[in-house]
Amino acid sequence: xxxxxxxxxxxxxxxxxxxxxxxxxxxxxxxxxxxxxxxxxxxxxxxxxxxxxxxxxxxxxxxxxxxxxxxxxxxxxxxxxxxxxxxxxxxxxxxxxxxxxxxxxxxxxxxxxxxxxxxxxxxxxxxxxxxxxxxxxxxxxxxxxxxxxxxxxxxxxxxx
Amino acid sequence: xxxxxxxxxxxxxxxxxxxxxxxxxxxxxxxxxxxxxxxxxxxxxxxxxxxxxxxxxxxxxxxxxxxxxxxxxxxxxxxxxxxxxxxxxxxxxxxxxxxxxxxxxxxxxxxxxxxxxxxxxxxxxxxxxxxxxxxxxxxxxxxxxxxxxxxxxxxxxxxxxxxxxxxxxxxxxxxxxxxxxxxxxxxxxxxxxxxxxxxxxxxxxxxxxxxxxxxxxxxxxxxxxxxxxxxxxxxxxxxxxxxxxxxxxxxxxxxxxxxxxxxxxxxxxxxxxxxxxxxxxxxxxxxxxxxxxxxxxxxxxxxxxxxxxxxxxxxxxxxxxxxxxxxxxxxxxxxxxxxxxxxxxxxxxxxxxxxxxxxxxxxxxxxxxxxxxxxxxxxxxxxxxxxxxxxxxxxxxxxxxxxxxxxxxxxxxxxxxxxxxxxxxxxxxxxxxxxxxxxxxxxxxxxxxxxxxxxxxxxxxxxxxxxxxxxxxxxxxxxxxxxxxxxxxxxxxxxxxxxxxxxxxxxxxxxxxxxxxxxxxxxxxxxxxxxxxxxxxxxxxxxxxxxxxxxxxxxxxxxxxxxxxxxxxxxxxxxxxxxxxxxxxxxxxxxxxxxxxxxxxxxxxxxxxxxxxxx
Numbered sequence: 047x048x049x050x051x052x053x054x055x056x057x058x059x060x061x062x063x064x065x066x067x068x069x070x071x072x073x074x075x076x077x078x079x080x081x082x083x084x085x086x087x088x089x090x091x092x093x094x095x096x097x098x099x100x101x102x103x104x105x106x107x108x109x110x111x112x113x114x115x116x117x118x119x120x121x122x123x124x125x126x127x128x129x130x131x132x133x134x135x136x137x138x139x140x141x142x143x144x145x146x147x148x149x150x151x152x153x154x155x156x157x158x159x160x161x162x163x164x165x166x167x168x169x170x171x172x173x174x175x176x177x178x179x180x181x182x183x184x185x186x187x188x189x190x191x192x193x194x195x196x197x198x199x200x201x202x203x204x205x206x
Numbered sequence: 207x208x209x210x211x212x213x214x215x216x217x218x219x220x221x222x223x224x225x226x227x228x229x230x231x232x233x234x235x236x237x238x239x240x241x242x243x244x245x246x247x248x249x250x251x252x253x254x255x256x257x258x259x260x261x262x263x264x265x266x267x268x269x270x271x272x273x274x275x276x277x278x279x280x281x282x283x284x285x286x287x288x289x290x291x292x293x294x295x296x297x298x299x300x301x302x303x304x305x306x307x308x309x310x311x312x313x314x315x316x317x318x319x320x321x322x323x324x325x326x327x328x329x330x331x332x333x334x335x336x337x338x339x340x341x342x343x344x345x346x347x348x349x350x351x352x353x354x355x356x357x358x359x360x361x362x363x364x365x366x367x368x369x370x371x372x373x374x375x376x377x378x379x380x381x382x383x384x385x386x387x388x389x390x391x392x393x394x395x396x397x398x399x400x401x402x403x404x405x406x407x408x409x410x411x412x413x414x415x416x417x418x419x420x421x422x423x424x425x426x427x428x429x430x431x432x433x434x435x436x437x438x439x440x441x442x443x444x445x446x447x448x449x450x451x452x453x454x455x456x457x458x459x460x461x462x463x464x465x466x467x468x469x470x471x472x473x474x475x476x477x478x479x480x481x482x483x484x485x486x487x488x489x490x491x492x493x494x495x496x497x498x499x500x501x502x503x504x505x506x507x508x509x510x511x512x513x514x515x516x517x518x519x520x521x522x523x524x525x526x527x528x529x530x531x532x533x534x535x536x537x538x539x540x541x542x543x544x545x546x547x548x549x550x551x552x553x554x555x556x557x558x559x560x561x562x563x564x565x566x567x568x569x570x571x572x573x574x575x576x577x578x579x580x581x582x583x584x585x586x587x588x589x590x591x592x593x594x595x596x597x598x599x600x601x602x603x604x605x606x607x608x609x610x611x612x613x614x615x616x617x618x619x620x621x622x623x624x625x626x627x628x629x630x631x632x633x634x635x636x637x638x639x640x641x642x643x644x645x646x647x648x649x650x651x652x653x654x655x656x657x658x659x660x661x662x663x664x665x666x667x668x669x670x671x672x673x674x675x676x677x678x679x680x681x682x683x684x685x686x687x688x689x690x691x692x693x694x695x696x697x698x699x700x701x702x703x704x705x706x707x708x709x710x711x712x713x714x715x716x717x718x719x720x721x722x723x724x725x726x727x728x729x730x731x732x733x734x735x736x737x738x739x740x741x742x743x744x745x746x747x748x749x750x751x752x753x754x755x756x757x758x759x760x761x762x763x764x765x766x767x768x769x770x771x772x773x774x775x776x777x778x779x780x781x782x783x784x785x786x787x788x789x790x791x792x793x794x795x796x797x798x799x800x801x802x803x804x805x806x807x808x809x810x811x812x813x814x815x816x817x818x819x820x821x
Contacts, residue, residue, distance in 0.1 A: 069511035070494050074453065108513040108670070110495030111453055128416030128610060128646045129572035131660050141811040144782050165497070165664065167454075168418035169226040170572030170646075171259030171579060182226035188811040 050090040052076045063094050069105060073112060082113045110165075118153040118160035120198055123177040127166030130174040138174055139163055141188045145195050158202060159195070214248050214292050216240075217266040217274075219340055221255030221425045222457055223418075229263035232285045236265075239289050248292075254426020256340025257580030258327055259572075261304060264340070267292060274307035276322055307341075327577050330595050332558055332584045334566050335542045339426030339580075344461050347468040350429040356474055358548035362437045363482045370441040370548065371397050377552035378564040379544075383409060383500065383537030384615065384641050385726065386563070386630035389544075392534060395524035396442040399532035404444040407528065407535045408435055409505060410451040410458070413497040414613035415664060417644035419568040420538035422580055424451065424458035427542070428465035432488065434541035436475060437548050439486045442534050446487050450505055453492040462490055497614070497668035500642075501725045502527075502535045504670065515670045516725035537642070539568055559585030563629035573610075573646035574601045581645075583628065590624040593647055604649040608742070612641025614661045614668075615730035617737025618654060637737040639730070653759035654742040655749050659687040661734035665727065676728030679719040683735060686712050690749045691760040693805050709750055713739060761807035764820040770795035772817035779809035779818065 052058045052075035061068045061075075069091070076087050083106055092099040106112040124139045142161055146154050153160040167175055172184025178194060218224070218233040233252070240248045256264055261278035265288060268274045277288060280302060290296035305322030322328055342349040350356070362370055375390025396404060408431060412420040424431060435447050451459055466488055469475040477485045491509055499505045499514040506528050508514040527533020543565060547555045559565045563585040569592065572578045576598035583592055589609060593599065600606045608618040617638035619626060626636045633639055648657065662684040671677045686708035694702070716732035723729045739746060748756050755763045768779075768788075773795040780788045780796065787803040790796030798809070798818075810818040 066511040067509060070508065071492065074492055074494065105511070105513055108496060112494065126415070128613070128644060128660070129578075131415075132573050132646060132648055132652050132657065137807070137811060140806065140808060144784070144808045144812070165413060166415040166417070167226075168421055169223045169259070170416060170418065170570060171223065171262070172226060173572065175226075184226065189814075192812070 047090055047093040049094050050076060050087055052079055052087075053094065055079070061094075063096070066095065066097075069095060069097070069102065070109075073102075073106060077112060081117045082115055085114075115153065116157075118157050120159050120179055122159060122161045122179075122195075123164045123167065124161065125167040125169075125173070125175040125177065126163045127168075127170065127173070129170035130166075133173045135174040135186075137188055138176065138186050138191050142176075142191050142195060145192055159198075213246070214270065215251060215268040216248065216288070216292065217251045217253050217268070217343075219254070219256055219262065219264040219266075220252045221340075221422060222455075223255060223259050223422075224262045224264065225457075227259075227262035227279065228281070231282060232263050232265060232280050235282060235285045236289065239293070243293070251343050252345065253341065254339045254344045255422040255580065257336055257422065257582075258304070258577070259579035260577050261579075264304070266307070273321075275319070276304040276307065277302045278304050326598065327579070327596055330587070330591060331582050332566050333582050334546055334555075334558065335423060335430075335539060335568055336426070336580060336582045338430065339422055342427070344426050344428055345464060347429060347465070347472060350427070354549065355429055355545070356433055358545035359433050359436050359440075359474060360480060362440050362548050363480050363484060367397060367441050367443060370437065373552050374441070374544065374547060377547045377555040378562070379540065379547060379555065380563060380630060381537060382539035382543070382567065382640075382643070384612075384639065386640060389536060389540055392524065392536070393438065393441050395522065396444075396532050396534035399525050401532045403446075403531045404442055405528045405531055405533040406435060406439045406442060406444040406447040407505065407509070407533060408447070408449045408538060408541050409500065409502075409535055410449055410455075410538045411493040411499050411505065412452055412455075412538070412642065413495070413500060413668075414642045414644055416572060416610075416646050417570045417613055417642045419570050419580055419643050421452075421455050421458055423538055423542050423568075424455065425461055428458075428461045429469065430542045430545055431462070431538055432465055432469050432475065434544035435488060436469075436479065436486055437544050438534060438536065438541065440484055442532070444534070445485055446489070448489050448491050448509060448528075450491045450493055450499070450509060453494060459490060459492065466490070496670070497664075498670045498725070498727050501727060504725070505535065506533065513670070515672045516727075518724065539643070560627070560629050562631060567628065567640065567643060569628075569643045569645045571597050571645045571647070574604065574649045574652070575599070575647040576601050585629045586627050588625050588627055589619065592628065592645070593624070597647065600647060600649050602649075604651065606647070607650055607652055608648045608654065608657075610638075610646040610648065610657065610734075611644070612639040612733075613644045614665050615639060615726070615733055616641045616644075617733045618648070618657060618741065619737070620741040623741075637733070637740055639733070651757055651759070653755050653757040654738045654745045655687065655691060655755070656757075656759045658734045658738045659684070659691065662687055662731070665731040669727065669731075673722075673724035673728060675719045675723040676725075676731060679715055679723070680728070680731045682708065683712065683715060683719075683732065687735070690746070691755070691762055693762045694753075758820070762805040764805055764807070765800065766798050766803055766805060766807070766810065766818060766820055768796050768798055769817045769819050770797075772815050774815055774817075776814070778812050778814070782808050782812045784808065 058075035092102045126135045151162045174186045176183045264278035265280045266276050287299035305325050371393045379389040380386040496514045501516045504514040504516040523533040556564045566582050568582045571581045610618045666680045666684045669676045689705040775793040787799045
């Protein structure tokens with residue numbers, strides 16, 4: 047089997063296939079490359095390190111960082127740390143979910159949006175906080191959150 | 207630091223919170239302006255987080271003949287005012303001045319402006335760990351050296367490892383990551399353990415929701431952590447070390463990577479440190495996001511490429527840790543205290559804090575408090591002093607209800623306990639714990655049952671599933687809490703019975719989990735419930751017996767209706783209702799069928815006219 051792309055590309059440093067400690071860094075590099083862990087890459091990683099695929103999946107699903115499905119075009123993280131929670135983060139999450147017609151942290155059918163409730167983004171003084179494509183939006187309200195989503199949609203429609 | 211003072215210098219705070227508040231726009235504005243000027247007439251620098259989050263973005267200015275002045279919050283307009291001042295001699299924009307940095311000497315024109323350290327937010331703080339954060343350029347080794355950096359390491363290599371261990375033991379430093387275990391003792395175990403290969407690990411996997419002090423230290427003063435680790439490595443005899451850092455902290459990782467490179471070049475890391483035969487290699491491991499990895503043995507498993515599950519202790523990591531070798535693990539803040547102790551001695555460190563908890567503790571003060579940010583307080587300060595003197599009290603002059611300390615492992619303390627001293631032992635006595643240092647202020651609008659539920663949901667999802675008390679017990683506690691904040695319109699008799707059973711046995715179950723879970727995560731998971739039951743039992747009673755939420759947070763216990771005067775019949779709520787509970791004709795007032803309504807509250811969030819009300 048071909049080696050994992052993260053190894054063959056050479057862009058992520060070297061991975062010693064005899065060191066079991068490289069499993070997580072290798073998956074991190076793979077996710078950086080693809081945005082998620084594609085099935086074939088998981089198989090290649092397992093083969094490269096001499097592990098079973100089950101073992102690799104076991105580690106991949108244990109940690110919050112790894113995803114097995116591609117990310118939507120716009121990635122929205124709703125902070126649900128303690129400070130955000132007491133300032134109404136769950137309402138913000140509910141309203142964004144409802145607007146996008148999603149049940150939980152997941153991706154819309156058109157692949158435009160992925161929403162995620164995350165533990166803490168660490169900018170508690172701006173609570174409640176939403177992170178859209180790595181841009182922080184603080185002091186959120188339900189109406190502001192809706193506007194964020196609708197603005198992205200409007201831009202998409204215009205084909206920007 | 208003041209050698210180039212004649213060149214006007216603008217310093218922008220670019221920690222994560224500063225950037226989140228818009229520091230990049232401000233930084234780019236100054237960069238553009240400076241690019242238009244003759245080369246060498248201005249300098250633009252970055253610094254870490256000063257900790258005064260409410261005032262971000264923060265900009266400092268060093269003008270010839272002036273002390274360094276801090277401004278904040280600096281919007282684009284503020285940046286223009288500052289630029290007009292430094293370039294065109296316009297007036298000092300006093301509205302956004304936070305304070306000056308210098309002491310009394312050499313100040314003119316600014317004599318009526320207090321120094322930063324005299325303003326209410328800073329006055330009561332004692333900055334040992336955060337002394338450089340937000341002051342020096344974290345990307346510059348020179349600035350760290352000028353602030354006294356690597357003095358501790360220089361003294362260390364002249365001592366024997368045993369003497370270094372003793373110095374730390376004498377200082378009384380205790381682990382800042384949660385439980386407060388004496389650091390010196392921990393070092394001694396690793397020092398005494400036989401083995402040719404030993405490891406040191408810095409736990410920077412700050413996963414506690416509502417805590418970000420480790421991130422600020424790593425971003426604002428990375429060399430302090432590197433120096434502390436080199437000292438620890440020397441003391442226990444480790445030749446290799448890891449910083450296990452959250453992958454969600456890209457800026458911290460980048461600054462650490464650069465700082466490690468600088469330290470290697472300058473001979474503070476690598477082979478033959480400072481010309482001695484002590485060699486130490488330091489690597490960064492990116493954590494992949496699992497709260498349980500804060501537990502030592504789980505963290506080790508994660509570095510070894512496994513699922514981050516704890517294992518029973520003993521053997522302790524000091525005997526058998528990473529790859530089965532003696533390993534010492536300390537938290538970032540603990541390590542950041544070490545250079546000071548070795549540079550100035552245990553005596554100097556003991557001058558701060560209390561007898562049993564010497565030194566300071568950094569807290570992430572947030573929630574419904576006026577001035578939020580990073581607070582470094584001497585141990586033994588009361589909660590009241592931290593929340594009201596430093597934090598300025600509750601936002602919007604609402605009533606203070608509780609403060610949550612210690613994150614998911616900690617507890618909520620009520621108004622009556624505001625005089626509790628903040629040290630390891632007093633907090634545990636009060637039913638909370640130091641934890642990593644999150645401090646979230648709650649007011650009358652916060653529901654304590656909801657807060658307990660929030661933490662239980664977090665620990666339930668972060669439970670690794672290895673031991674039964676945590677995996678099943680915490681899940682049952684979560685279910686019970688969920689059942690008391692839910693409406694019971696469609697409940698079967700059997701479900702009612704189970705709910706009744708859950709509520710009556712909640713305290714007992716919590717006790718069982720505390721006693722029997724395998725690791726710290728499980729053992730402390732019931733704390734949020736136990737402390738809220740202890741101090742806010744009336745709120746539980748209101749939910750259970752009266753089916754109401756006194757703070758109006760638990761939406762499912764509310765009844766929703768539409769005010770016909772305000773409703774325009776736009777139909778938006780009809781489309782958003784997940785259960786088709788809203789009926790009505792277009793352009794005529796709608797109404798909500800209480801039979802069908804599941805009280806999710808979605809319609810209320812969407813209604814542009816505020817027509818949906820609750821009772």
